[in-house]
Amino acid sequence: MRKTMTLAALAKELGLSESAVSKALNDYPDISPATKKLVREQAEALGYSPNLLARNLARKTTNFVGIVIRDVSSIYGEMYKSLTVAARHRGLHPILYDTGNDSGLEQESIRNLLDTKAMGIILVPVAEDPDMIRRKTRNKVPVVFLGSKVRSSEVNYVCTDTAAGTELALRHLTHLGHREIVMLCDSKTSGSRSRRIFVYRQIMQDLGQEPRIFPIPPDEPDLSQAGYQLTRKLLSSGIRFTAIYACKDMLAIGAMGALTEAGIRIPEQVSVVGYDGIDAAALPMIRLTTVA
Amino acid sequence: MRKTMTLAALAKELGLSESAVSKALNDYPDISPATKKLVREQAEALGYSPNLLARNLARKTTNFVGIVIRDVSSIYGEMYKSLTVAARHRGLHPILYDTGNDSGLEQESIRNLLDTKAMGIILVPVAEDPDMIRRKTRNKVPVVFLGSKVRSSEVNYVCTDTAAGTELALRHLTHLGHREIVMLCDSKTSGSRSRRIFVYRQIMQDLGQEPRIFPIPPDEPDLSQAGYQLTRKLLSSGIRFTAIYACKDMLAIGAMGALTEAGIRIPEQVSVVGYDGIDAAALPMIRLTTVA
DNA sequence: ATCCTTTACTAAAGCGCTTTAGTAAAGGAT
C-alpha cells in the first residue's frame, strides 16, 4: 500500500504554506492566479486529492445525503437511481442504505448517517413511525419520508396521490366495460391502503357492484407469490370477475401468473391493472398495464 | 437544528478528561469498570455518539468498503444485498455506487472512495480495464473485480465459471432431447463471451449440428428488449430450432416474450434456458429455467 | 518504614484539513 499524499507534503514540495495551498485548491481570491495554477498542476502531478474525512471535519459540513430504502430490487431501487442523478446535480453525494425491511437495520442506518454528518435523509420507512425517527434524529438533520403520507405535521414527505392513482386505474377498467372488478391489496393497514379501498368501494357502489377486496396474507414477504396464491384462491372460490386491480405491480404480476396458468387469457378474458410502474412490469413477457 | 454532543462536552459533564471518556467508550483496560459504566450511561442519556469523521481521521482507518456496480436493478443489485450482509458480519460498512454504466461516474466513484478512505473496493467495471483502475487507485486500496475474469495477474477477481455454467445449461437441453439449439449472447467481446461460445460450438459439433449464434445489437441498452427483437428476427428467418440458450436471464425473458406472442408454447414447443438467476426469472409469469 | 508495582487517571500531541487574523512587500496617491 502506497503512502497517500497530504496537503502538508504538497505544500513542502511547492515551498508554500499549507494554508496557501489549501486556499489555492479552494479558489480563494487572495491567492495569485499564477500560484493557483502551479498548485493545481503539482497536485495533479503528484496525485493529491484531499482527505474528505479531514475536510469535512474542518468545514463542519459534508455533502452527504442518506437514502434509506427497504429493498433495492423494488420501485425504490429505481427511484434511488433518479435520486442520485438529482443529488449529483446539486453537488450532493448520495449514500444508500438497504434495510431489507429490518427496522433494526433502519435504526442503525440512521444512526450511521448522523454520525457521518449527513446533511439530510430521504427515508422509505419500514414501519410508519415518524415520531420514533424524529426522536432518533433529534432534529439534527432534515428528514424527508418517501412513499407514504405521514400524519404528523412536523414531518415532510413525498408520495404519490394514491386516491387519484386508484381512480385512474379503476376508470381505465370501467371504460373498457368492466364491472366485476376485484381488488388485491396490502395486508397491513396504512393511510394509502384505506384511501385506495375508499375509492374502490365508491366506484363499485356507483356500478351497483359488490366490492371484493383481497388482502395478501401478512406472513408472505414475496409480493408476486402473494398475488399468485391470492388469485388461485380467487379462481377456485367461484367468484365472478372480469378484471383485477392490484395495488402493487408485483401483486399484479403474480395474479397474471395464476391466470395464465389457469388458461385464462389476459386481457381477452380478464384484465389486470397494477400500480407503481416498476421495470419488471414492462418486460416483454409481462407488459402489465399500470399506474406509474 | 440542535447542537450535537461532543466528547469534550460529555467529559465536562462527567468531570473527567476527554481521554478517559474516549477510553471508557472504547473499552480500554486502564479504566475502572465503575467509570466505564458511568460514562456509558451518561453518553446514552445525553445521546452522545462519536463523530465518525473525527474518529476515522484520528484512527487513520475506516470500516468503509465500496461496492461499485453498474446497475442496482440487475443481478449485481441482488449481489449487493448479500454483500452487505456479509460485510456487516465483519464489522464493515458497505457504500454503494451505481455507475449507471457510465465510466466517468465509475472514475468519480473510485476517486470518492479513495478520498473517504475506504478500506477496499468491490467493483463490477463498466469497461474491463483493470490497468486503468489500478492506476486510479495507485495501489492505495485493495480492489476485487466482480463478475468477469480479469486477465491481469496483479488483480483479484471473483466470477462464475461461465464455461461450466454454459455446459450445465446446454446439457440440460440435450438431456431433454433438444438438438437444434440457438444461442443468444452479448454483443461486445469478452473472455466470458468467448468461453460460452467455445462450449456451445463444441456441443453443437458433438451433436452434428450447425451452431447458430445471435449477438444482440450493440446499440440496444435494454436486454429484454434485445432478446425480444432478436427472437422475432429468428422466428421470421425460418431457422429451425427447438431450444434457446440465452447468456443472460433478461435476454431469455425477452425471447420468451417473443415466442409467447408468436403463439409458441414454452416449454412444450420451444425450451428456453437463461443464465444469472435474477429475481425476475422466478416471477410467476416467467418461471424461467436458469443457471444461478 | 521503605521501595516497588499496580491502578486509574490526565496531558499533550496528532490525524489532515480549513479559516481567521496578522503581516511584509509592493504600488498609489499626494
Place this chain on the structure above:
DNA sequence: ATCCTTTACTAAAGCGCTTTAGTAAAGGAT
C-alpha cells in the same frame, strides 16, 4: 518623501476524536 492601500502570502487555532507518555495515589512486598 511619506502615508495609505492593496496584494499575496504565513501563522496559528480549531474541527472532534485517539493514543502515547506521564503521574499521583493506593496497595504489596520485604
